[in-house]
Amino acid sequence: MENLPILQFEEKIMETVEHNPVVVIIGETGSGKSTQLSQILHRRGYTNSGIVGVTQPRRVAAVSVARRVSQELGVRLGEEVGYAIRFEDRTSERTKIKYLTDGVLLRESLSDPELNQYSVIILDEAHERSLNTDILLGLMKRLIKERASNLKVLITSATLDGEKVSKFFSDCPILTVPGKLYPVEIFYSKERPTSYLESSLKTAIDIHIREPEGDVLIFMTGQDDIEKLVSKLEDQIRSLEEGSCMDAIVLPLHGSLPPEMQVRVFSSPPPNCRRFIVATNIAETSLTVDGVVYVIDAGYVKQRQYNPSTGMYSLDVVQISKVQANQRAGRAGRTRPGKCYRLYPSRVYQDEFHDVTVPEIQRSSLAGSVLYLKSMDLPDIDILKFDFLDKPSSESLEDALKQLYLIDAIDENGSILSIGRKMAELPLEPSLSRTLMEANEYGCLSQALTVAAMLSAETTLLPGRSRSTEKKRKHTALELPDGSNWGDHIQLLQIYELWDQADYDINWCKDHKLQVRGMKFVRDVRRQLSQIMQKIAKESLDVRPNDGRKESQQDYKNLRKALCVGYANQLAERMIHHNGYRTLGFKPQLVQVHPSSVLKTDDEGKLPIYVVYHELVATTRPYMRNVCVEEMRWVMPILKKLEKLNVNKLSGGSGHIGEDTESEILDLPEKEITVTGVPDDRESRIQAARDRFLARKAKK
């Protein structure tokens, strides 16, 4: 600890902090900034007037750094030094240094917008530009003005974008603290390879034959490529002449690997054996593998992006940024000088790579963030003018406003409504928060809580999809409930209730091939949501899961109705002649029900006329993932509302005031559907759909 570079800069740092409200600190890996900055400020008396809060983008980082600092100060974790992450608050009244995830700080600022308990806020790893960090940066800029005399903000960043952050904070000073990385020699390819997989393979074998001992870290974009490369590497290593080079083992490393497989990279290798670690981006920041001396970087990453004009998510392979390329290279220099092989020419790196990664705020749906900011009641409520370090597109902000309007979180002028205020308190996407609000009215809150919690964990519920587990999964899918033909939301509800009836037995999860970790997470989320709902309602609500009685069709009906209101912005109508759907929003999209859905066609081979969907994903085709069957009479008021939508008004612009200014939502009786002002084709199609709907009903 004595020789951490940052300690030599203590005087300089303190002097700068003393005279400036905001300071940017560029600290490379190994500088000790995460553990030492807070201690320096503590030593210099900054904890006398409040807490020093340090945000981290990841939970594990918040916990492990807090633990380290408490050890260095010789205090018990949770007393002078503590941490706060979701589901776990280990702080006390005595806490002076508090590590927390950026999401937790954001939640805290909802109840205390001035963050008065803090004397210093350090936004650590700000260069990662998580959605939450970006919002915090904007909020800090405002806070500094309001609390100029008694709040200090420190922002740590990577070399390449320190200037930008400084400019954002009125040219605040930048301090650079060197890291403790060893030099890494960079090699470029002459050309871009036609196959990055083959090229990685060849480079890896070259290293194995020519270079001295040291592990090799290879970056791939996803599980499929990792599995292919692992098996090819194993084949080639086996075919090398006996005794021509040292032994080697090949280890895959990615997020959907079960934890016990992930930790294999942390156990030390057998002597005289080289390890090849074939990893996704997880090895870029989240996990640090010791012993790596060689890095192979093909320059690609898989990134999820949101298209605000279609409302659709896609997962694309994109070129990494210079910051990412350097982060990857740095992985070779942690224990001794290393080498990084870039499978692209230096010219491509210089001219084509972006300096920094596109921040998350520019590739996500912003409905939740906009609602959050609206609920903070900032004096200038025009959300389109909020001061972001990197502004999201106006299209994206308008999309968010439109969504919030359709689910009654804001009115037609863009002002937050009381229901929206309550929604902002829930750590959920606005659609699900709205569903909970509505479900509480219909007496099915308990079921809605379960569905919301299940959807929050959905991706972690099922184990990886490697070929060996594939068949088993199909097999057990038969044993899981089927949603009673109301769709995936109802199935998720039924799954959780069965687990509840099994007394949360982990063997039940295993028998049904559900990830224990995922199901436990659902239980935690559900508990948290229940508590928040009780707090909002200021009374005790019935939130117990169904205790084994058979759920009636009426229960499902109420829940589906609540989902219809909550997902008013995610509604689709079936085509007349086939089972394709058309989304009902501003720009209609042609989509299909995802093949993994439990929803089945009826006797005539048709799917239901109206569904709501949890998510639109563009893979081989545009799909709706997780759908729920809705009824026409619930959908009609939403269509009415869609007609009145005026984005100009929502965003506080000077748009025309619509002729139809009533904001009342008409609850139309089933037999008297009058649709006015819709284009003719829409009207006749709705008419046709309605006839079919009534005919089906009559048949029953």
Added chain:
DNA sequence: GAGCACTGC
């Protein structure tokens, strides 16, 4: 009848 980079409240 298709396919899941990584986080987080």
